[in-house]
Amino acid sequence: MNIEELSAFIADVNSQPKNHTGYCGSDRKEIQKTLEEDFSDLELEDSFIVISENKQLIAALGFDVDRKKQSAEIWGPFILNSDHWTEQTSMLWNEFMKKTESKKIDTYFAFYHEENKKGIRWMESLNAKETGKHQILVSKTEVTNGEILEEISPPFYEEVIKLHNELFPETYLTGADMISNLSEEKRLLIIPDGGQSIQGYVYLEGDSVFQEGNLEFIAVEREHQKKGLGKKLVQAGLTYLYENMNVLRFLYV
Known part of the structure; x- marks a missing residue:
């Protein structure tokens, strides 16, 4: 072929x-x-x-x-x-x-x-089940004003997996899969909440060759929602893609 x-x-x-x-x-x-x-x-x-x-x-x-x-x-x-x-x-x-x-x-x-x-x-x-609809937002703006967030480390794996599976129970990527996929081009940023808990996370993928990146998942713990953390995670993810992965075009699904 x-x-x-x-x-x-x-x-x-x-x-x-x-x-x-x-x-x-x-x-x-x-x-x-x-x-x-x-x-x-x-x-x-x-x-x-x-x-x-x-x-x-x-x-x-x-x-x-x-x-x-x-x-x-x-x-x-x-x-x-x-x-x-x-x-x-x-x-x-x-x-x-x-x-x-x-x-x-x-x-x-x-x-x-x-x-x-x-x-x-x-x-x-084929009797397929529709599990959701998605909007794709595209930005070509050079976003550099996002806060620098902490990259995930092993003590937070369990909390991220639990939150991900709770909020995205039927998605194509489980929490464990997301963690196992982490690499130079696939990163996960978190907002810690003291100890080994988190307030939220953003999982992103960047391709420096094609200068394109995706914000694949953004999640905020229910008790911390409606505090502006979603916006904070988006800005941090875009900033990370632009400054660390040479990305110029962003997609948020």
């Missing part, structure tokens, strides 16, 4: 709101980097099902598989000709089901733009 060709195809189709899948973005180079370095526990040939015509991609459906959780995030369907959307989506889905019969994938997640009516209807036909 040609990763460059696949990345360009996804970027082109996914740039249109009516076809947009939220997991993968629409920047060709960024999509290619993800496919090469951080996509699925299966080989790419097993994770993506494609249809070609005259040696050109016309349809693709991908699955970012987590074998430990027995789950997968759905990329697509990316269909060039909308007249064949239903037929080709069915072909792609059925082919993946046949290839992964022994993989024990129990749960599938999808994340579609509200204008992607075909994707939403397809999920409904």
Whole structure:
């Protein structure tokens, strides 16, 4: 499978709101980097099902598989000709089901733009459960006035995991997963509350190569809500991304 060709195809189709899948973005180079370095526990040939015509991609459906959780995030369907959307989506889905019969994938997640009516209807036909709606806020402002917060350390792990699982019980990332994911590009900042307790946290991801960052989760303990801590966490997260990760464009989901 040609990763460059696949990345360009996804970027082109996914740039249109009516076809947009939220997991993968629409920047060709960024999509290619993800496919090469951080996509699925299966080989790419097993994770993506494609249809070609005259040696050109016309349809693709991908699955970012987590074998430990027995789950997968759905990329697509990316269909060039909308007249064949239903037929080709069915072909792609059925082919993946046949290839992964022994993989024990129990749960599938999808994340579609509200204008992607075909994707939403397809999920409904599979009896998928809608767990929420999201707004994505974009800022290109160089925010540098946020307070410097403490990075999480082991004594606070339990409190953060407990708060995260309480406030986000059905999200794609558990509290334990969030902690285990921490790296140079994935950070968690906290507001301590004395001892080993916290008032809140912000979990962020930054990509210095593409100069883009996400504020993935922001949480405040119920007893500390309505005190301006949410704003404080947002400002601190954006400041951290700008000053420490060379990020110029921020997304808050």
